[in-house]
Amino acid sequence: MDRLPWTKFHWLVVVGLGVSWILDGIEIQIVSSMSGALQSPHTLHLTSAEVGATASVYLAGQVVGALVFGRLTDKLGRKRLFIITLMIYLLASGAAGLSFDWWMLLVCRFVAGMGIGGEYTAINSAIDEIIPAKYRGRVDIAVNGTYWGGAAIGAAATLVLFNENMVPIEWGWRLGFFIGPLLGLAIIFVRKSIPESPRWLLTHGRAEEAEQTLDVIERQMRADGIALTPVTAKDELAITNPPRLTLWELVNVFFKKYPRRSFLGFSMMATQAFLYNAIFFTQGMVLVHFYDVPLSHTGYYFFPFAIGNLLGPLLLGPLFDTIGRRVMICGTYVISGSLLFVSAWAFHAGILSAASQTLLWCVIFFFASAGASSAYLTVSEIFPLELRGQAIAFFFAISQGVGGVIAPFLFGHLIGGEDNPNPDRNPLTAGYVMGAVIMVTGGVIAWYFGVNAERKSLEDIAEPLSKAPPPEAANPTVQLR
Incomplete structure (x- = not known):
């Protein structure tokens, strides 16, 4: 797989599997903007606490889904799970738009979150194993x-869905839940044409299927006039049937065999999640509380913020393959943390406007977004193939637990009440400084504990647990080419 050139087959994989993050961005942005609609007596007439609970239960569903489906994708295969998890999301999110009370909405949001959490584990595993090194x-x-x-699409949709002059309030929130499923419904047909990961097939004793899958891919490339380099002896790896991974064996792999990598994964995921959730979930409150931006106008400031976050991974991503993982991960973390220091000073000095504050956030997260994405890349490529899905799930759960719960709660308290005409900037400044220190620390850890995984085969980064011992010790049952 690593010797193959980039072709339309790989574009199919990117489009078919990469939509998961877009769906999550759409979902979170639309739902976070529908609090007013859900509290209206013309809709479900929820309280603020009940609206907040719908967001929390979605994040909780993501954690549960990642842990449950992460184990299943390692056991049952990538393709089966990235079809199942997308179907779960489609059905649950669509059902949320039909909710008749708060309890039904909660259940639907939790199940939709499970689908998206499972998506992360299955699709990241498949992408890493199919895309050339x-x-x-x-x-x-x-x-x-x-x-x-996806978040930008969601923000654009809210300008229409929650504008009562265009869409009745009793219908806007319901339609919002159908945007993601409609996009996912179109993508599910693309996913059916994406094959199972040959790497997963081989390490699960299905060598013949793996060979057939690779033969189909290669025939398509040759039909397009692409010359392929032959497989050499150095590409072969003898493997046996994979071991049965119990919870205790997983703990041994993470913390006994790969303790440095586990510390790296935890540090990267937790630090980026803290910074992201601290800023993202309180951005609107900061604009309203300190810059007197009307609540109905905060969405306009979100667009440049989202664009900066989108451009960072797109423009800086190739450098992670050329300059290298450790340099780029450390650089993006340290630069974004250092810029947050500058932002904290300027915020405390009172020299920023809503526009300049947003501009600073855009620059900060241009780098932070690439760093955050590299955290997911790191935890998905530095552990053995047989537990890749579970590794992603484990560290994703940690990041949501630290960043998804602690950071928004903490920063919400640092912002303070809304009835003070001269709000105290000291607590939030201290929060920004703390976030900057945490992010820089994550970068330093990545420098000292990082793995030079650029342009290397996954099997060279972490040997499969099913790798056969020397010939004199055992007879291999499968040859991985």
Whole structure:
């Protein structure tokens, strides 16, 4: 797989699998903007606490879905799971638009979150195992960064859906839940044409299917006039049937066999999640509370913020494959953290306007977005293939637990009440400084503990657990080419 040139087959994989982050971006942005509509007596008439609970239960669903489906994708295969998880999301999100009370909405949001959480594990595993090593970094980072493309689409949709002059309030919120499923419904047909990962097939004793899958891919390329280099002896790897991974064996792999990599994965995921959720979930409150931006206008400031987040992974992604992982990860983390220091000083000094504050956020997250995407890339490529999905799920759950819960709660309290005409900037400034220190620390850890995985085969980065011992010790059952 790593010797193949970039072709339309790889574009099919990127489009078919990369849509997951776009769906999540659309979902979160639309739902975060429908609080007013959901509290209206013409809709579900929810309280503020009930609206907040719908967001929390979605994040909780993502964690549960990642952990459950992460294990299943390692056991049952990538393709089966990236079809199942997308179907779960489609049905649950569509059902949310038909909710008749708060409890039904909660259940639907939790199940939709499970689908998206499962998507992360299945599609990131498949992308890493199918995309050639030469392009793996830029593709994974760009795909993860498309979350912000989805968020921008969601923000644009809210300008119509929640404008009562265009869409009745009792219908706007319901229609919002159908945008993601409609996009996903179109993509599911593309996914059916994406093959199972040959790497997964081989390590699960299905060598013949793996060979057939690769033969089909190669025939398509040759039919397009593409000359392929032959497989050499150095590309072969003898493997046996994979071990049965119990929870205790997973703990041994993470913390006994790969303790440095586990510390790296935890640090990268937790630090980027803290910075992201601290700023993203309180951005609107900061604009309203400190810059007197009307609540109905905060969406306009989101567009440049989303574009900056989208451009970072797209433009910086190729450098992770050329300059290298450690340099780029450390650089993006440290630069974004340092810029947040500058932003904290300017915010405390009171020299920023809503526009200049947003501009600073755009620059900060141009780098932070690429760094955050590289965190997902890192945890998906530095562990053995047999537990790749579970590794992604484990560290994703940690990032959501740290960033998804602690950071928004903390920064919400640092912002303070809304009834003070001269709000105190000191607490939030201290929060920004803390976020900057955390992000810079993540970059330093990445420099010292990082893995030079650029342009390397996954099997060279982390040997499969099913790799056969020397010939004199055992008889291999499968040859991985």
